Amino acid sequence: MSVAGIDAVSAILLIPAAAAAVLALLPDYRTGSRINVGAALLTLAAALSLFWNRPPVGRYLLVDDLNIVFIVLTTFVGFTTSVFSASYIAHELKTGRLTPTYLRFYHAMYQVLMFAMNLALVANNIGLMWVAIELATLTTVLMVGIYRTHEALEAAWKYFILGSVGIALALFGTILVYMAARPTVGEGLDAMVWTHLVARAAGFDPALLNLAFVFLLLGYGTKVGLAPLHAWLPDAHAEGPTPISAVLSGLLLNVALYALLRFKMLLAANPAALSPGPLMVILGLVSLVFASFMLYRRRDIKRMFAYSSIEHMGVITFAFGMGGPLANFAGLLHMTMHSLTKSAIFFAVGHIAQIKGTQKIADIGGLTETHPVLGWGLVLGVIAIAGLPPLGIFMSEFLVVSSTFAREPLLAIPLVFGLLVGFGALLLRLGGLAFGEPRGATGVAEASYGPMFAHLALVLCAGVYLPGPVVAWFQNVARLLG
Amino acid sequence: MDKFSFDVAHMLAGSLVLVSFVQLYQDRIYALLNVFALHAFVLALSVAWQAYVHDAPHLYVTALIALGFKAVVIPVVLHRIVQRLGIHREIETVVGIGPTMLAGMGLVALSMVVMLRATPEADPLAREDLAFALSVVLLGLLLMVTRRNAVSQVVGFMSLENGLMLAAAGAKGMPLVVEISVAFSILIAFIVIGIFLFRIRERFDTVDVRALDRFRGERG
Numbered sequence: 001m002s003v004a005g006i007d008a009v010s011a012i013l014l015i016p017a018a019a020a021a022v023l024a025l026l027p028d029y030r031t032g033s034r035i036n037v038g039a040a041l042l043t044l045a046a047a048l049s050l051f052w053n054r055p056p057v058g059r060y061l062l063v064d065d066l067n068i069v070f071i072v073l074t075t076f077v078g079f080t081t082s083v084f085s086a087s088y089i090a091h092e093l094k095t096g097r098l099t100p101t102y103l104r105f106y107h108a109m110y111q112v113l114m115f116a117m118n119l120a121l122v123a124n125n126i127g128l129m130w131v132a133i134e135l136a137t138l139t140t141v142l143m144v145g146i147y148r149t150h151e152a153l154e155a156a157w158k159y160f161i162l163g164s165v166g167i168a169l170a171l172f173g174t175i176l177v178y179m180a181a182r183p184t185v186g187e188g189l190d191a192m193v194w195t196h197l198v199a200r201a202a203g204f205d206p207a208l209l210n211l212a213f214v215f216l217l218l219g220y221g222t223k224v225g226l227a228p229l230h231a232w233l234p235d236a237h238a239e240g241p242t243p244i245s246a247v248l249s250g251l252l253l254n255v256a257l258y259a260l261l262r263f264k265m266l267l268a269a270n271p272a273a274l275s276p277g278p279l280m281v282i283l284g285l286v287s288l289v290f291a292s293f294m295l296y297r298r299r300d301i302k303r304m305f306a307y308s309s310i311e312h313m314g315v316i317t318f319a320f321g322m323g324g325p326l327a328n329f330a331g332l333l334h335m336t337m338h339s340l341t342k343s344a345i346f347f348a349v350g351h352i353a354q355i356k357g358t359q360k361i362a363d364i365g366g367l368t369e370t371h372p373v374l375g376w377g378l379v380l381g382v383i384a385i386a387g388l389p390p391l392g393i394f395m396s397e398f399l400v401v402s403s404t405f406a407r408e409p410l411l412a413i414p415l416v417f418g419l420l421v422g423f424g425a426l427l428l429r430l431g432g433l434a435f436g437e438p439r440g441a442t443g444v445a446e447a448s449y450g451p452m453f454a455h456l457a458l459v460l461c462a463g464v465y466l467p468g469p470v471v472a473w474f475q476n477v478a479r480l481l482g
Numbered sequence: 483m484d485k486f487s488f489d490v491a492h493m494l495a496g497s498l499v500l501v502s503f504v505q506l507y508q509d510r511i512y513a514l515l516n517v518f519a520l521h522a523f524v525l526a527l528s529v530a531w532q533a534y535v536h537d538a539p540h541l542y543v544t545a546l547i548a549l550g551f552k553a554v555v556i557p558v559v560l561h562r563i564v565q566r567l568g569i570h571r572e573i574e575t576v577v578g579i580g581p582t583m584l585a586g587m588g589l590v591a592l593s594m595v596v597m598l599r600a601t602p603e604a605d606p607l608a609r610e611d612l613a614f615a616l617s618v619v620l621l622g623l624l625l626m627v628t629r630r631n632a633v634s635q636v637v638g639f640m641s642l643e644n645g646l647m648l649a650a651a652g653a654k655g656m657p658l659v660v661e662i663s664v665a666f667s668i669l670i671a672f673i674v675i676g677i678f679l680f681r682i683r684e685r686f687d688t689v690d691v692r693a694l695d696r697f698r699g700e701r702g
Contacts, residue, residue, distance in 0.1 A: 127657065161635065165623060168642050172619060175649045178656055179601075179608060187655025207600040 009055050009063060011046035012071065012118045015039055020111035029093065029103040033086040036107045040079040043114065047075040059193050062124030065477050070121050070258050073336055077250045077343050078114050080451035084347045085110070085243035087448040091354050092241070102146060106241070113139040113247065117255050126174050127192050129259055133170070133223065136252060137163045144240035155235035162222060162232040170219025170259075176212035177266070180204040194262060201269035209266070209273045216263050217279060223256035225310050226317060227287040237306035238359065242350030245302055249309040250343035254335055257313070261320060261481065268323075268482045280321030281411065287314030288418035295425035300359045301349055304429060305342065308385060311422050312338045318415065319400045320481065322407070328478035330399035333466075337392040337459055338385075344455035345381040348374055351447040356440040361429060366438030371445050377452050379434045384459050386426040387419060392462035487535045488606070494528035495614035498648060499590065502621035502641060506586055507579045511564055511633060515557045518637045522552035525644045529651040536654055544651060552640065564633060577628050589620040611652030618645030 019039035026032050050071065054063050063071075089106070092098045098106070113136055120132035141163065145156030174192075181191040184203040190196050201209075222229040237245045264280070267273045291311035298304035316338065319331030351374055352367065353359045367375030384391040397419060404412040501521045508514040526549035533541030577585075593616035601609040622642025626635050650656055 157632075161626065161639070164639055165626070165642070168619065168639075168646060171646050172616070172649060175646070175653050175656070176612075179612070179653050182653070182655065189657045191655075192657060205601070207602075211596065211600045 008049045015043045016111040016115035024108035032107045037082045040082040044075040044079045084451045143244045144236045152239040155239035159232040159236040166222025173212045173215030180208035206272035220256045226283045227290040234303045234306040238303040246343040246346035250339040277321045284314045284318030292418045292422035325478045326403040328481040334396035340455040341384045344452045347452040348378040363440045370438045370442045382430045386423045390463045392459040519557040532651045590617040593617045615649035
């Protein structure tokens, strides 16, 4: 049993790593994209098997109720995105935006990114987790710059500089946690093992722990895309290949948030340390309200949805900051729904931008008439992300708002305000994009609709009926988060 | 720990902060690279001293990496790049030297206040080391935001990483994992930056980041 469990964890790390090596050597891009999909599917299967075979906790790797949710979500979206990416890049090759050599590099990097994210999620060692997140950052920097245009290079440079600064601050925070733990846990490796830390956190020096958390919040918060540290996010989303935008929004932001949650649990285990909740609540609200207003002035479609990601990461951070079983439950649900919906939207937007040959909102219109499947897919996605019933995000936002009203009615006012402002902006833009006079090129769509509708169907299901075992699992995790 | 070794460690960490200040007012790119080499050299000395005092032989590896890689290889390579690109003219600072130095002093004061208050119980070497390390990190950040040239931003980032190394070395018994990872990440970062420099060169014929500013998101 335990042997099989260890194998499952190694599998979700080794499959992407091996696939990356193979893809880097393979010259043919068609085989490359198939191997990419196959490897992602295998990783997903290995991740699902973790439910039955949970490995024992090691000094480096850990699988518990919390990170299984993240791992399954990551590998699932990783798989669907690889399917989408296969049809997306074929078009990019045809239009000459990418060359076969770059595609080889792209596929290898995609698997390295999957490896890095999985490693960050299963790491039981705060140093290892930091290394993994750093690796994920560097990989995405390279992917964002892959088109080598003016805009792509600036976006990648900005992302690189801001990401590195964030990562550096997070490392400083990690060192401070070690310093705080050393007197209690003892020198050496043990003082970086998360499970040891959390078990003995009550004896740590609270002042050092507080300071560490501030650095970690700023550092990993940059990666989550929280305002005012979000400046890299819209550029990186808009200028990279769309599959990468989907993975960035849907997964990488979550992984950074996961790191923050781990440290939040550490602080919660020390009664004398400051409570991390209010800091997260403030950053979350600022991001939400700021991004909602920014949504109105967007002229680039991918950039608009990037701001919408900042908005939703704000809501999620807010919910986890509030804490308590109900708000944590809502935060987890919202995170899952947001990942699924936002990547579905990016799948649609990717094909739309390819057909129209532009990302400018002004040049895109009447999609439901010219491309009914894509157009209605986008409508459904935007309705979901704006938070209309009966889709999943409505339910999670409703839970966030109602739990806030019950405990801190004053905080609920800016929350609801931000949500409504964002809602208005999205629907306003949707009208022009999907309905009315068709604008722009009307070429035939060579799209794969499977991934988009699979995600949207899941979001719809979750909104109408959430299965009992899922609810029980999320409730359990919400209790763990405290 | 006896008073002498404590004083030496203190002096070395303090010198690192001083060299960070020296970096701030360099307005020629070659001079900046030379000062950075000195910065890495002082770091290597400081880490080696920690290794000696704490009897932690693995730290010598870290010191060697700092000495060989950061104090020699990187400055030499950057010299070459600068030469090849022909950008050895004056560095344009966004803010003047005076305000930058004042801001630097403010940041050092801030890190002293924050760290020394937060760590009254930690052992004195560790806490003062951390205070110095935080100062170096913040000064590195300041260098990054006051420069426009891509090469000097990279130098700022590397001196920021030097500050992190100082902190990691000062944390007694910290596993090697982290030191190697830091060194390794610098290596990767450098490769990335190298690629970037060449790409920027290819596209714009300059490494002045202002050339990139033509794109400001959504002006058009």
